[in-house]
Amino acid sequence: MPAITKKDATILVTGGNGYIATWIVGDLLEQGFNVRASVRTANKGDHLKNIYKDYGDKLQVWAVGDMATPGVWDKAVQDVEGIVHAAAAVHLDAKSPEEMIEPAVAGVLEILNSVEKYGNKVERFIYTSSCGTITAYSAVPKVFNETMWNDKAVEDCNELGPKALPNDMYCASKVLAEKELWAWYNKRKANLKWDLVTLHPPWVVGPTKHQVTTIESIHPTTLMWYWSTILGNFASTFPPFDNVDPRTAPSNAWIDVRDVAHAHTLGLIKPDAGNERIILAKEGFVWQDVLDVYNSINPSPWVSHKEPFPKGIPEGERHRNIIWDTSKEKRVLGMKMRTLEETARDILADYEAHGWK
Numbered sequence: 001m002p003a004i005t006k007k008d009a010t011i012l013v014t015g016g017n018g019y020i021a022t023w024i025v026g027d028l029l030e031q032g033f034n035v036r037a038s039v040r041t042a043n044k045g046d047h048l049k050n051i052y053k054d055y056g057d058k059l060q061v062w063a064v065g066d067m068a069t070p071g072v073w074d075k076a077v078q079d080v081e082g083i084v085h086a087a088a089a090v091h092l093d094a095k096s097p098e099e100m101i102e103p104a105v106a107g108v109l110e111i112l113n114s115v116e117k118y119g120n121k122v123e124r125f126i127y128t129s130s131c132g133t134i135t136a137y138s139a140v141p142k143v144f145n146e147t148m149w150n151d152k153a154v155e156d157c158n159e160l161g162p163k164a165l166p167n168d169m170y171c172a173s174k175v176l177a178e179k180e181l182w183a184w185y186n187k188r189k190a191n192l193k194w195d196l197v198t199l200h201p202p203w204v205v206g207p208t209k210h211q212v213t214t215i216e217s218i219h220p221t222t223l224m225w226y227w228s229t230i231l232g233n234f235a236s237t238f239p240p241f242d243n244v245d246p247r248t249a250p251s252n253a254w255i256d257v258r259d260v261a262h263a264h265t266l267g268l269i270k271p272d273a274g275n276e277r278i279i280l281a282k283e284g285f286v287w288q289d290v291l292d293v294y295n296s297i298n299p300s301p302w303v304s305h306k307e308p309f310p311k312g313i314p315e316g317e318r319h320r321n322i323i324w325d326t327s328k329e330k331r332v333l334g335m336k337m338r339t340l341e342e343t344a345r346d347i348l349a350d351y352e353a354h355g356w357k
Helices: 019-030 042-051 053-058 097-118 151-163 166-191 220-229 257-269 287-296 327-332 340-354
Strands: 010-014 034-039 059-063 082-085 124-128 142-144 195-200 203-205 252-256 276-279 283-285 322-324
Touching: 010 019, 019 034, 019 042, 019 082, 019 257, 034 042, 042 053, 042 059, 053 059, 082 097, 082 257, 097 151, 097 166, 124 166, 124 257, 151 166, 166 195, 195 257, 203 220, 203 257, 220 287, 252 257, 252 283, 252 322, 252 340, 276 327, 283 287, 283 322, 287 340
Parallel strands: 010 034, 010 082, 034 059, 082 124, 124 195, 142 322, 195 276, 203 252
Antiparallel strands: none
């Protein structure tokens, strides 16, 4: 399988100023790669240039505009050995499924068409997908793996339209974009010099490195983490969206954003990752697990925060219905991931560094 073997290869990271992508850029630079980070407008790349200024011209910041515009990626894909397509709309504010789905699908097809025409040096293409393409909800304990698809989110969006759940709109956009990606690739792969990897994280949390001004402007997943574990408004991605039992919600798994970033680097260089969908998850969790860890950290690195952390409901059974099969990640990438205590401690330290109270 093709993989990146050149130590100073150039990697295109789309949406380079995003929450996950900013960490991907840093991990690639740290490993010795040259990085071409795409941003929508030039000023959105200023923060990247500043935080990675010590790497000099090993970091290129490219303003490309709307990623669904025909030809927008034509120049960006030239003379790069690897591509990490991390650019995506991540929010729960869409008014209709089409608002999420159409740009997601168009964005994938546009970059693929550009790679086909101009990406003559490309050896591997990584798509930052999501566990939401596999499932987002289970009423009973069930193991999920990479062979599965969250077709129910697509069906619900088709049936309910604007009344579909915001999380279903997001999941449907990721499902349909990834299916288009694999269909395009499988149709042409016999004649391609590169192969494809899709990486699937669940709840991505950890410190922020992208540009944020207020705690309300952090990534949606980390904002729900804040609401639930700091404010005690235990959030769920399905109704009821708040006031849920912290021993049952969100009944999913988590991973540190820095481990997600490093997984992308490994995904570029590990030969066996080619042509694979790979779930990235540290372990299952409910909100009560995080509350217990926060309350165990003494002293807290978030010294500006004077309020006690919510206690939740420490007693009683905790229900973890979504169980991710991570055997492929262990076999192919073999990562040692951060513990919940390490991530929780670093999140609190990040709040302190930002001056949030």
